[in-house]
Amino acid sequence: TQGQVITCKAAVAYEPNKPLVIEDVQVAPPQAGEVRIKILFTALCHTDAYTWSGKDPEGLFPCILGHEAAGIVESVGEGVTEVQPGDHVIPCYQAECRECKFCKSGKTNLCGKVRTATGAGVMMNDRQSRFSVNGKPIYHFMGTSTFSQYTVVHDVSVAKIDPQAPLDKVCLLGCGVPTGLGAVWNTAKVEPGSTVAIFGLGTVGLAVAEGAKSAGASRIIGVDIDSKKYDIAKNFGVTEFVNPKDHDKPIQQVLVDLTDGGVDYSFECIGNVSVMRAALECCHKGWGTSVIIGVAASGQEISTRPFQLVTGRVWKGTAFGGFKSRSQVPWLVDKYMKKEIKIDEYITHNLTLGDINKAFDLMHEGSCLRCVLKL
Numbered sequence: 001t002q003g004q005v006i007t008c009k010a011a012v013a014y015e016p017n018k019p020l021v022i023e024d025v026q027v028a029p030p031q032a033g034e035v036r037i038k039i040l041f042t043a044l045c046h047t048d049a050y051t052w053s054g055k056d057p058e059g060l061f062p063c064i065l066g067h068e069a070a071g072i073v074e075s076v077g078e079g080v081t082e083v084q085p086g087d088h089v090i091p092c093y094q095a096e097c098r099e100c101k102f103c104k105s106g107k108t109n110l111c112g113k114v115r116t117a118t119g120a121g122v123m124m125n126d127r128q129s130r131f132s133v134n135g136k137p138i139y140h141f142m143g144t145s146t147f148s149q150y151t152v153v154h155d156v157s158v159a160k161i162d163p164q165a166p167l168d169k170v171c172l173l174g175c176g177v178p179t180g181l182g183a184v185w186n187t188a189k190v191e192p193g194s195t196v197a198i199f200g201l202g203t204v205g206l207a208v209a210e211g212a213k214s215a216g217a218s219r220i221i222g223v224d225i226d227s228k229k230y231d232i233a234k235n236f237g238v239t240e241f242v243n244p245k246d247h248d249k250p251i252q253q254v255l256v257d258l259t260d261g262g263v264d265y266s267f268e269c270i271g272n273v274s275v276m277r278a279a280l281e282c283c284h285k286g287w288g289t290s291v292i293i294g295v296a297a298s299g300q301e302i303s304t305r306p307f308q309l310v311t312g313r314v315w316k317g318t319a320f321g322g323f324k325s326r327s328q329v330p331w332l333v334d335k336y337m338k339k340e341i342k343i344d345e346y347i348t349h350n351l352t353l354g355d356i357n358k359a360f361d362l363m364h365e366g367s368c369l370r371c372v373l374k375l
């Protein structure tokens with residue numbers, strides 16, 4: 001297949017919110033600096049549903065969504081040295097080129113090398129897509145497009161992992177789990193004995209709980225409007241649960257009263273701008289830090305009284321938990337292999353690519369954390 005167009009199955013999003021269509025898609029060979037990957041397993045993340053909804057300013061249609069996956073390198077383009085056919089890999093929507101201003105700064109995990117292309121749904125080389133259906137181009141998504149049996153990505157967006165690792169599990173290390181763990185370890189840097197509040201107990205929020213527990217937090221307060229989440233959340237380290245619907249007071253006041261003035265760290269894992277405000281305002285005066293993880297729709301804006309910041313609260317955000325993707329995803333895989341981090345516990349459903357619309361329906365049910373699709 002090397003150097004040839006591959007025809008395979010992929011789920012194409014033709015229009016916002018219209019069911020995805022399983023199509024025979026043509027996948028062009030990788031050009032210089034590109035890698036073609038046979039995707040074996042992909043999970044769905046809330047961000048896929050967000051872009052599909054039409055509320056993502058970078059959302060382009062038709063496209064192939066998906067960004068939490070694992071597979072095997074099928075072929076590589078000219079000049080690709082770090083991976084070869086047969087390598088087991090995780091595609092990384094946050095690239096790491098190790099050469100750009102961002103990568104060299106030592107201050108961020110964001111990479112500037114291919115970001116303009118991935119945001120425009122094309123490859124860097126020629127600003128074209130490698131996907132087509134009957135000659136019509138289909139846009140890439142987040143530089144990964146994993147809802148396809150084969151995808152083409154930039155070489156700076158590929159993490160080579162332990163070939164012994166089960167791909168049907170470690171696919172989750174492409175997004176949700178690292179995001180939550182890293183928000184705690186890299187972005188907030190939670191210290192032992194801290195009090196933590198987590199808004200939204202989906203996969204990302206539960207991974208925050210897992211990270212906070214491992215960082216030695218003494219109180220981990222889960223906040224969710226779905227009370228069924230508490231039983232699940234206990235297994236990930238949540239020690240107390242608050243349902244905003246059980247209270248008349250604003251949720252930030254409930255938390256301030258519960259914690260003698262506020263929490264040391266809070267995390268917003270929903271994508272709701274009024275919850276982001278509550279998450280900041282439940283932080284302790286003088287030092288409380290709030291981390292935004294949730295992705296909010298185009299046009300949404302955050303607000304608070306500047307006095308909240310003047311009096312020492314800190315507002316931060318995180319992408320992929322601050323992890324340097326190519327360097328640290330293999331390390332996270334090794335931690336999973338050593339049983340130092342959970343993955344299996346986040347997988348509540350397993351389906352096939354043909355069931356992808358059902359998998360999106362499941363996302364809106366409280367019982368579903370991650371659904372893994374076999375391609």
Ligand code: NAD
Pocket residue numbers: 045046047050175176179199200201202203204205223224225226229244269270271272275292293294295296318319320321369
């Ligand atoms: P999810 O839908 O599985 O979880 C969201 C949870 O929030 C659910 O349990 C829901 O019941 C709860 N919730 C909804 N409204 C609420 C409210 N008003 N108050 C309290 N709880 C509420 O989603 P997920 O896959 O865990 O992702 C969470 C968010 O993180 C999404 O916005 C996603 O796009 C974003 N995300 C960001 C990054 C990043 O790098 N920054 C990475 C992954 C995901």
Ligand code: AHE
Pocket residue numbers: 045046047048056057058059094110115175295296297298319320
């Ligand atoms: N196009 C979206 C951006 C959404 C967003 O912030 N994405 C996160 C990852 S979410 C993964 O589930 C991210 O990494 N952002 C940094 C980046 O470089 O995109 C919008 O709303 O504009």
Ligand code: ZN
Pocket residue numbers: 045046047048067068175176
């Ligand atoms: Zn995601």
